[in-house]
Amino acid sequence: MQPILSRLAAGVVLALGLHVGHAATVNGVTISGAAIVEAAKAAGLPDTPQSREVIKQQLIARELFRQEASKDKALEGRPEVQTQLREARNQILTQAWLKDRIKPEPVTDAQVRGRYNAIVASLGAMEYKARVIELADDAAADKALARIKAGEDFAKVAQDMSLAPTRASGGALDWVSFKVPAQEGRTQSLPLPLAEAISTLPAGGVSPSPVTWNARRYLVKVDALRPTQVPSYDAAAPGIRQALQAQALERATVALVTSLLTKAKITQ
Known part of the structure; x- marks a missing residue:
């Protein structure tokens, strides 16, 4: 508004x-x-x-x-205006209090460098530009796969049927690289079955059958693949630092909430 x-x-x-x-x-x-x-x-x-x-x-x-x-x-006397004024005042005071109390640990250059080295070490020789369609069950997966095999564009089917947040972009994922064969916990946050499917497909290839993970069905397409492009430390450092700072802020916030909970009397 x-x-x-x-x-x-x-x-x-x-x-x-x-x-x-x-x-x-x-x-x-x-x-x-x-x-x-x-x-x-x-x-x-x-x-x-x-x-x-x-x-x-x-x-x-x-x-x-x-x-x-x-x-x-007469405006200030309206009940709805009084409520909004109280809420605004409470929000301002709360934010000021949190700013004073939440003190994240500073992120050091050594931490940024260490995280960069760990990321680079986790990369594989190739990186993949893939699309994924998430579906509820076998029936939906079979229907989507039939449309793709009949010649419909994978991205269009994703926009029509996918349950994933990437639906609007036709199921498109960011470029991703990981060592192959893919191993659990070393796939750049991709579920292992999807990483395995992606790493075995050629450019333009579509998974011949649905991939099952976490009670859902997935169709996978690899749009392109290329040798992994490793960004320089100077290019990657600002983003890494920002991510580490966000993690430090989250830890400090959780610690404050935990401290308050131990002293509070809460009934539900």
Whole structure:
């Protein structure tokens, strides 16, 4: 709702012909250039004159709305508004408290290097670009496979029938590499039966029969394969560091929750 209102507001302001510099005042209230830059960053926009202008118009409209809303003294008395104000206050206080209390361990360069080396060591000679269709049972799998054998595009069948989150992309997976023969726990998070099927198919090949895993049926196609392309440490390090930082944050959060649970009296 908020982005829609912002776009509408910006359109209204532009229609009124409000053309000002990189800062503005709205009935005496200042909108600073710094506020415009920060809002552009928060929206993920590049720092360009065009994006600053868009953000500025949105801030002008928002301030106009705020000023008009503040004149309606009955608004704060509405039960739904009171509820939203309490929820907003509680959320702000909770986030501030969590920021003070959750202190993840810093990720070291040695940890990033170690994780990079482990990833590189786990890669095989080839990497695969595959598609997967997840199906509920043998009947659905047989129906999907019959459509593919009849000449229908694998991606189209995936979009029509797959139960996997990759359905919208036609079952497409990212490039993946692992040592063959595939071994449990060493398949880059792929289920072992799927990794085994992928590693035995040629480019363009489709699994001749459904693969069974975790009570589901899967059809597999390999779109392409190529020698494994190992990214340099400098290219991979930022992503690895971010992943390790996320893991450290998760561990710190779990530790805090566990600590609070041990001291809390909870009835269910």
